[in-house]
Every structure is written in C-alpha cells, then in structure tokens.
Amino acid sequence: MNFSLTTPTIVAHPYNYLLFKGLGRIIMSDSEARTAREEWGSRFGFLMAMLGAMVGAGNIWRMPFTTGENGGGAFLVAYILLLYLIAVPGLMAETMIGRYTNNGVIGAFKQVLGSKRAQGLGLVVLIVNVALMSYYAPIIGWALYYAGHSVLMTFTQPGFQPQAFWDGFINNPALVVGMHTVTMAGLAGVLVFGIRRGIERVVKWMIPLLVVALVAVSIRGVTLPGGMEGVAFVFTPDWGYLTRGSTWVAALSQALFSTGLGWGIALTYGSYLSRYDDVPLGGGLFTAIGNTSIGLLAVFATFPVVFAFGLEPSAGSNLLFISMAQVFPELPGGSLWAIVFFVSFFFATFTSGLGITEVAVTTVSEETRLSRTGAVLASCGAIWVLGLPSAYSSAFLGRMDFMFGSFGLPLATLSIIALVAWKFGPERARVLDLNRNAGIYVGSWWNPVVKYVIPVVMMFILGYGVYSSIGTANQRLMLLGVAFMGALVVVSTVVMSVVGDEPPSGSAAVPGGDD
Amino acid sequence: MALSTLTWVSMLVSLLLLPGVAAAVLVRSLRTEERKLALLREQGDVDSYSPRALSDLREWIRANPDDPYAPIARRRYNECVRSLRGIDKPHYDWSDEQIARLELVDE
Numbered sequence: 001m002n003f004s005l006t007t008p009t010i011v012a013h014p015y016n017y018l019l020f021k022g023l024g025r026i027i028m029s030d031s032e033a034r035t036a037r038e039e040w041g042s043r044f045g046f047l048m049a050m051l052g053a054m055v056g057a058g059n060i061w062r063m064p065f066t067t068g069e070n071g072g073g074a075f076l077v078a079y080i081l082l083l084y085l086i087a088v089p090g091l092m093a094e095t096m097i098g099r100y101t102n103n104g105v106i107g108a109f110k111q112v113l114g115s116k117r118a119q120g121l122g123l124v125v126l127i128v129n130v131a132l133m134s135y136y137a138p139i140i141g142w143a144l145y146y147a148g149h150s151v152l153m154t155f156t157q158p159g160f161q162p163q164a165f166w167d168g169f170i171n172n173p174a175l176v177v178g179m180h181t182v183t184m185a186g187l188a189g190v191l192v193f194g195i196r197r198g199i200e201r202v203v204k205w206m207i208p209l210l211v212v213a214l215v216a217v218s219i220r221g222v223t224l225p226g227g228m229e230g231v232a233f234v235f236t237p238d239w240g241y242l243t244r245g246s247t248w249v250a251a252l253s254q255a256l257f258s259t260g261l262g263w264g265i266a267l268t269y270g271s272y273l274s275r276y277d278d279v280p281l282g283g284g285l286f287t288a289i290g291n292t293s294i295g296l297l298a299v300f301a302t303f304p305v306v307f308a309f310g311l312e313p314s315a316g317s318n319l320l321f322i323s324m325a326q327v328f329p330e331l332p333g334g335s336l337w338a339i340v341f342f343v344s345f346f347f348a349t350f351t352s353g354l355g356i357t358e359v360a361v362t363t364v365s366e367e368t369r370l371s372r373t374g375a376v377l378a379s380c381g382a383i384w385v386l387g388l389p390s391a392y393s394s395a396f397l398g399r400m401d402f403m404f405g406s407f408g409l410p411l412a413t414l415s416i417i418a419l420v421a422w423k424f425g426p427e428r429a430r431v432l433d434l435n436r437n438a439g440i441y442v443g444s445w446w447n448p449v450v451k452y453v454i455p456v457v458m459m460f461i462l463g464y465g466v467y468s469s470i471g472t473a474n475q476r477l478m479l480l481g482v483a484f485m486g487a488l489v490v491v492s493t494v495v496m497s498v499v500g501d502e503p504p505s506g507s508a509a510v511p512g513g514d515d
Numbered sequence: 516m517a518l519s520t521l522t523w524v525s526m527l528v529s530l531l532l533l534p535g536v537a538a539a540v541l542v543r544s545l546r547t548e549e550r551k552l553a554l555l556r557e558q559g560d561v562d563s564y565s566p567r568a569l570s571d572l573r574e575w576i577r578a579n580p581d582d583p584y585a586p587i588a589r590r591r592y593n594e595c596v597r598s599l600r601g602i603d604k605p606h607y608d609w610s611d612e613q614i615a616r617l618e619l620v621d622e
Contacts, residue, residue: 237525290541437564438568
C-alpha cells in the first residue's frame with residue numbers, strides 16, 4: 001500500500017501564512033509552494049467538531065437515567081472525579097498523538113511503532129470504529145425520521161399514537177433502510193468537502209444550535225408543573241451509592257465511553273491541527289467537560305418533562321422516540337417544542353456520525369490510492385452495507401452494541417493508549433508535544449495516569465463486562481464478543497504483516513508531522 | 516415541588532464544574548488563539564513552549580541524550596529559543612532575564 005496520491009491542497013488555516021515565514025524555514029526546502037495536509041480553519045471549528053463528534057445519542061438518552069439510577073448527586077461526584085482524572089488525560093493523549101504524527105489511525109501506529117505487524121493495532125481501531133458506525137448510522141436515521149416528522153408537525157396531529165407510530169416505522173424495513181441510506185448519503189455529502197469546507201462548516205452552526213435548543217427545552221421542562229421532581233430525582237444525592245461498586249463502574253463507563261475516548265476520532269481530528277494549535281486545553285479539557293455539560297443539559301431537557309407527565313425514566317431509546325413524542329401534543333406550542341427537541345437530537349447524532357466516519361475516510365485516503373472523494377464513497381459505502389442488518393433488525397443492532405460497545409471499544413482504547421503510554425512514552429509525549437503551544441501546562445502527574453490508571457481501568461471494564469455476563473442471557477454473546485476481538489487482533493496483525501508498508505529504516509524515531 | 520438545600524447545592528456545583536468550566540475553557544481557548552494570531556501577524560513568529568514546558572524539555576534532553584527522539588526534541592528546543600530571541604512579545608510569560616539565560620543545545 002502507498003500513501004495517498006491525492007492532489008495536495010494549499011491550506012488556508014489562519015496560521016498558514018506563517019508557512020512562508022517561520023515554519024517555512026523548515027518545510028519550504030524546495031521551490032514548490034507549500035502544499036500540506038488540510039487543517040482546521042479556526043479554533044472554534046475544531047472545538048465544535050470535537051464536541052459534536054463526542055456528543056451523541058448516549059448523552060441524551062443514557063446519562064440522565066444513569067445519573068438518577070445511581071444515586072443522583074452522589075453519582076455525579078464519582079463521575080466528575082473520574083472525568084477529570086481519566087477522560088481528560090486520555091483525550092489529551094489521543095489528540096496529541098494525532099497532531100504529532102499528522103496521520104490517521106493506521107498511519108499513526110505505523111509512524112510510532114515502526115513494525116508492519118504492529119500496524120495491525122491501527123487496523124483494529126479502524127475496524128472497531130467502522131463496526132460502531134455501522135449500527136450508529138441507523139440510529140441517526142431514526143433521529144432524522146423523527147426530526148422530519150416534527151417539521152411536518154406529525155406529533156401534534158389529532159389522534160397521534162406514539163407507540164403505533166414507532167412500531168410502524170421500526171417494523172417497516174423499506175423505511176428504516178431508506179433512512180439509513182439517506183443518513184449515509186448525507187454524511188458522504190458533507191465529508192466529501194473535507195475538513196474545513198465540510199465538517200467544520202456544518203458543526204459550527206449545528207452545535208451552538210444544539211446547545212441553544214437544549215437550554216430552551218430545559219427551561220420549558222423545569223417550568224412545567226411537577227417538572228422539578230425530575231430535577232430532584234437526578235440531583236438529590238444519596239451518598240450510600242458511593243460505597244457501591246456498581247455506581248463506580250457506571251461512572252467509569254460513562255466517563256470513558258461517552259467522552260469518545262478510544263474511538264480514533266480525537267486522533268483523527270487532532271491530526272488536522274496545525275503545529276501552533278493547543279492540544280490539552282481544547283482536545284482534552286474542553287472536549288471531555290463540554291461533552292458532559294451537554295449530557296447535563298440533556299438531564300434538564302428530558303427529566304423534568306418525564307416527571308411532569310409521569311413517564312418511565314428508564315426507557316432508554318424509547319424515552320425519546322415514544323415517551324417524549326407523546327408529550328408534545330399536551331404542551332402549549334407543542335409543535336415548536338417537538339421541532340426544537342428532535343432536530344437538536346438529530347444534530348447531536350449527525351455530528352457524531354461525521355466524526356466516526358471521518359476516522360475511516362482519513363485512513364482510507366492515506367493508505368490507498370483513492371482520492372478524498374473516493375475514500376468517502378468507499379468508507380460510506382462499506383458502512384452502509386455493514387449497517388443494513390442493524391437497520392433491518394433492532395435486535396441485531398442491540399447485539400452489535402453489546403459486542404462492540406462492551407469489548408471492541410475498550411480494545412480500541414487500550415490500543416491507542418498503549419501506543420502513547422507504552423511505546424511513545426508519556427514523559428516523552430508530554431515534554432515533546434503535549435506542552436508545545438499548549439493553552440495549559442500539563443505536569444508530570446499526567447504520566448502515571450495514562451501509563452497505568454487508564455489501562456488498568458480499561459482492563460477492569462473489560463473484565464467486569466465478562467464477569468457480569470456470566471450466567472445471564474448475554475453469556476453466549478459475551479463469549480462470541482471476546483473470541484471475535486481476539487481473532488480481530490490476530491487477523492489484523494497478520495493482514496498488516498502482509499500488506500502494511502515497511503517502516504522507515506535508520507532512526508527508530510520518525511519525526512512528527514511538523515518536523 | 517421545593518428542592519432541598521442539598522439538591523440545590525448538588526445541582527449548582529454540577530453546573531459550575533461542568534458547563535461553567537466548559538464555557539470558561541472555550542472562552543480562554545478562543546482568546547488564546549486570537550492573541551497568538553495577533554502576535555503571528557505582528558511578528559511573524561511565536562514562542563512554542565512556556566518557561567516550565569521548555570525547562571521540562573531541556574531536562575529531558577539532558578537526561579536522554581541518546582533517545583531516538585532526542586534529535587527532534589533538540590530541534591524543537593532550539594526553534595523555540597531562536598523564536599524567543601527574535602521576537603519582541605512572547606506569547607507565554609517569558610521575562611527578558613529568562614530569555615537571556617537560554618542557550619541553544621547542540622543538534
């Protein structure tokens with residue numbers, strides 16, 4: 001395989017005029033104009049893209065109930081502690097290795113690990129990412145369908161039956177596959193324009209609108225009669241929960257998985273940062289805390305409504321598509337609130353879809369001879385095909401979520417963290433790149449966190465997933481998941497041994513993208 | 516329904532530690548970019564490490580002279596020192612005395 005032979009573009013990042021000044025000393029060694037990998041057009045665009053990628057369906061239908069179910073305020077204490085302790089340093093590590101290597105997942109592993117076999121771990125991250133997207137795309141399709149019907153004011157029509165509406169949709173294969181198709185076409189339509197003119201242009205208005213919409217729905221919710229009961233359910237602390245292992249496991253899972261650590265997104269988006277950009281403040285702190293803040297807004301947007309109308313708070317995805325849909329006809333101005341709610345939910349899922357799919361697009365365009373357009377079509381086409389069973393069957397989607405959410409994602413996260421912490425080395429990463437042009441100084445406390453704490457936590461979560469499945473209906477699926485992930489590592493290693501690029505000879509250390 | 520004091524405290528602390536911090540970080544990040552861009556337009560160059568970060572890098576280079584990444588580290592260190600010597604207004608909190616004490620390392 002070869003690096004991309006695509007036509008390089010002259011990038012228009014605000015820092016890039018400096019290519020002809022300071023940085024140009026290094027890179028403009030020949031007479032050609034500087035052509036480079038694309039970069040983010042603005043800091044705001046990068047931050048919104050990171051936030052949009054990490055905020056997804058889970059923030060809106062999972063975090064509110066997880067919080068209320070695990071001791072409310074007590075859960076939040078555990079969660080916030082783990083968020084700052086683990087998710088923030090982990091995202092710093094992932095974003096940093098992306099910026100340092102200026103490569104997608106396989107390219108980053110290739111550059112740092114240097115052996116063909118080891119590149120297989122990059123392939124593992126890519127495959128897990130594609131698998132996750134294959135069943136996330138149909139969910140975006142659901143959100144799109146509901147957003148569309150909210151605009152058509154379906155939910156406030158006389159005689160509207162939310163359960164019948166949902167059943168009619170989800171049991172109609174042509175409709176769900178059609179929405180899955182429209183979703184992938186929409187994602188491809190944005191991604192084909194690239195980072196700056198595609199992703200950035202979209203997220204810069206979708207994410208602020210999402211925040212405004214959630215705030216508006218929250219205000220409406222807490223001012224409903226009985227709405228404050230939902231707030232009390234979520235925030236009243238029951239400190240006894242802090243002594244329960246299940247509370248900490250729930251907080252760990254939420255802190256790690258809902259922040260997008262280990263999906264390859266932070267690595268990929270980080271690879272489009274310029275040398276002058278900061279990593280720890282934006283890629284780490286803002287992404288993790290901003291993501292959770294939107295989860296908190298979702299708490300205010302859903303739970304007051306849930307309690308005001310006496311709905312079942314543990315309904316998960318049904319909470320949105322069935323329970324919430326039945327609320328709007330009873331609200332004054334319900335049509336408008338339905339539009340605000342469902343369109344913002346669609347924005348949350350769509351921007352995540354952009355981030356997840358871009359991981360594959362970047363890697364395919366780097367590792368094959370395909371152009372950006374070709375890579376978008378290949379990646380979106382593959383995800384569309386692989387997503388058909390999940391679109392067709394919600395049960396299949398659930399099994400995919402269990403296998404890849406419980407075992408694939410921890411494996412991918414371990415791979416990325418191992419790359420930074422065990423191969424590159426945390427101290428080397430910190431002094432050489434993480435603190436370079438950084439908005440905040442990261443001290444040596446970061447080293448043991450990424451080298452020991454995060455891997456141990458990931459191993460614990462993997463082990464807990466196995467342990468808690470024994471003797472349950474999921475036992476067979478768990479065994480299948482573990483076997484599949486083991487086989488994935490072996491096969492990926494063998495495949496990359498055969499088709500991977502030879503690492504550069506000579507120096508063991510390959511310079512970063514700016515060196 | 517009236518919320519208990521504990522619930523109010525729990526809610527307000529959560530709002531402070533999550534959306535409050537996120538908003539503050541967003542503003543700081545955007546302001547930092549603005550300042551960096553202004554310096555770059557004005558001077559054509561900007562320092563890439565803070566005093567503490569450059570000190571860490573120097574210590575690491577001294578402790579790991581034969582590390583495979585040492586040449587990259589030395590290059591980045593010297594690049595920052597040269598930038599600091601060539602500009603009037605550093606981005607980070609460098610004093611003139613600190614800059615004067617900096618020395619290039621052998622590449």
